[in-house]
Amino acid sequence: MTTADAVRIAKADDRGLISIGISDMAVTSDASAKLVTYALGSCIGVTLYDPVERIGGMLHFMLPHAKTNEAKAADKPGMFGDVGIPLLFRSMYDLGAKKDRLIVCAAGGAEVMEDNGQFRIGTRNRTILRKLFWKNNVLLAAEDTGGTMSRTMTMNLADGTVTIRSKGKETTIWPL
Amino acid sequence: MASVKDFLDKCPEPPPAPAAALRAIAVIQSGDFDMSELEQIIRADEALSARILSLVNSVAYNTTNRTFDLSESLVRLGSRQVAKLILEQSTRCLFTGAEASYGVRREQLWRGAVGGAIAAELIAQREGKVDPALAYVCALLRDIGKLVIEVACGEDAATRMMAASDSTCHLDRERTAFGIDHAELGAGLAESWNLPAPIPDAIRFHHEPPPPGDERHNDLFDVVHAADIISLWAGLAIGVDGLEYRLARHVQEGLHLNVQEAEAEIVETWSRINEIEGVLAGTTTE
Numbered sequence: 001m002t003t004a005d006a007v008r009i010a011k012a013d014d015r016g017l018i019s020i021g022i023s024d025m026a027v028t029s030d031a032s033a034k035l036v037t038y039a040l041g042s043c044i045g046v047t048l049y050d051p052v053e054r055i056g057g058m059l060h061f062m063l064p065h066a067k068t069n070e071a072k073a074a075d076k077p078g079m080f081g082d083v084g085i086p087l088l089f090r091s092m093y094d095l096g097a098k099k100d101r102l103i104v105c106a107a108g109g110a111e112v113m114e115d116n117g118q119f120r121i122g123t124r125n126r127t128i129l130r131k132l133f134w135k136n137n138v139l140l141a142a143e144d145t146g147g148t149m150s151r152t153m154t155m156n157l158a159d160g161t162v163t164i165r166s167k168g169k170e171t172t173i174w175p176l
Numbered sequence: 177m178a179s180v181k182d183f184l185d186k187c188p189e190p191p192p193a194p195a196a197a198l199r200a201i202a203v204i205q206s207g208d209f210d211m212s213e214l215e216q217i218i219r220a221d222e223a224l225s226a227r228i229l230s231l232v233n234s235v236a237y238n239t240t241n242r243t244f245d246l247s248e249s250l251v252r253l254g255s256r257q258v259a260k261l262i263l264e265q266s267t268r269c270l271f272t273g274a275e276a277s278y279g280v281r282r283e284q285l286w287r288g289a290v291g292g293a294i295a296a297e298l299i300a301q302r303e304g305k306v307d308p309a310l311a312y313v314c315a316l317l318r319d320i321g322k323l324v325i326e327v328a329c330g331e332d333a334a335t336r337m338m339a340a341s342d343s344t345c346h347l348d349r350e351r352t353a354f355g356i357d358h359a360e361l362g363a364g365l366a367e368s369w370n371l372p373a374p375i376p377d378a379i380r381f382h383h384e385p386p387p388p389g390d391e392r393h394n395d396l397f398d399v400v401h402a403a404d405i406i407s408l409w410a411g412l413a414i415g416v417d418g419l420e421y422r423l424a425r426h427v428q429e430g431l432h433l434n435v436q437e438a439e440a441e442i443v444e445t446w447s448r449i450n451e452i453e454g455v456l457a458g459t460t461t462e
Binding site: 039 | 345409415418420424428440
């Protein structure tokens with residue numbers, strides 16, 4: 001699958017926003033835009049930013065492994081971390097981003113209460129993220145993960161600032 | 177604990193009973209899925225008629241013979257599918273009629289309702305202990321209590337809940353803030369609409385289903401509870417309450433729910449929600 005098939009090269013709406021839905025991803029070189037994804041629960045939002053080219057990308061994946069439903073993964077790779085994350089990186093490279101410049105942030109991966117360890121969807125999402133990054137020498141610049149809360153993640157393409165809104169409060173996680 | 181009646185009395189306008197949904201529920205409860213009764217309900221609702229025609233002519237039905245005849249469309253869809261469409265459309269009006277609730281954008285609350293309903297139907301079909309149509313109805317209506325809180329407390333509702341207590345359980349915060357939680361309020365609203373048993377109790381217990389051995393235990397409540405958790409994992413309608421609900425241990429064990437089945441049901445729920453929205457996108461204007 002090529003980048004053009006699965007990843008939107010997005011333009012901002014009239015509010016300057018590019019909204020990323022569940023199982024969705026987009027990349028953009030529109031430096032006036034903000035990428036935003038709402039209500040991350042056990043899902044994980046990943047942002048990439050190249051500060052030289054001012055190119056950004058965002059993914060909102062729902063589950064860790066494409067083997068859960070290979071047909072759905074082929075149609076909607078952003079649903080699964082193990083295929084969505086590599087595709088997001090490739091899409092950024094296609095736009096001109098360089099790996100050694102990328103600033104990578106993540107948020108989400110929350111859990112319901114008293115899951116006895118059988119499911120741990122949020123934790124398993126965090127694990128696939130870390131496993132892929134470790135294997136590919138990618139460092140997380142900042143993250144806000146775990147807990148039980150909902151999070152909205154926003155990245156400003158003008159300067160790469162990543163903010164998290166949760167429980168009525170907004171926090172900047174990058175720059176630190 | 178505050179009484180449901182006290183709380184409903186505080187509402188300037190309690191959420192109205194969705195008339196088409198109540199009639200469809202009566203047809204589902206009767207078990208015979210009388211198509212003539214369903215057709216009467218649909219003919220009284222312009223948006224519903226439009227949606228039926230759109231669906232039956234959509235690629236999902238893979239038909240080369242387009243039809244704009246409502247009666248023929250209903251036959252093609254089948255009575256069970258028609259009953260579900262009536263429920264989805266009429267509860268959509270109910271949920272999107274409210275202002276943003278629980279920090280969730282208007283349409284999202286309805287997505288969560290339908291997502292839970294789809295998950296409940298899938299689990300009921302897999303387990304074979306509970307009528308899938310009834311599980312669908314109960315899960316679809318499980319969060320109507322949130323509408324009551326929103327109508328009674330307006331935009332302050334979310335702030336009051338977050339400030340109410342340090343508990344990590346959202347139901348505790350609702351009880352501290354309002355003297356009652358949305359599950360109990362939803363059950364009360366369902367009773368005020370004269371919805372038949374066991375629907376009000378399925379709403380009442382959707383976060384805290386009584387375990388086996390408790391005389392109130394019911395497999396239906398376990399299915400609705402599991403469906404609610406599946407819809408959270410699918411990222412549907414996550415508001416200020418986040419994932420701050422307990423997953424009942426007896427439900428994990430009793431429904432033989434394992435991670436592979438749960439993930440497959442999450443994908444199926446998400447996919448079917450998007451199909452429904454695709455059809456709606458062609459027939460409605462927001």
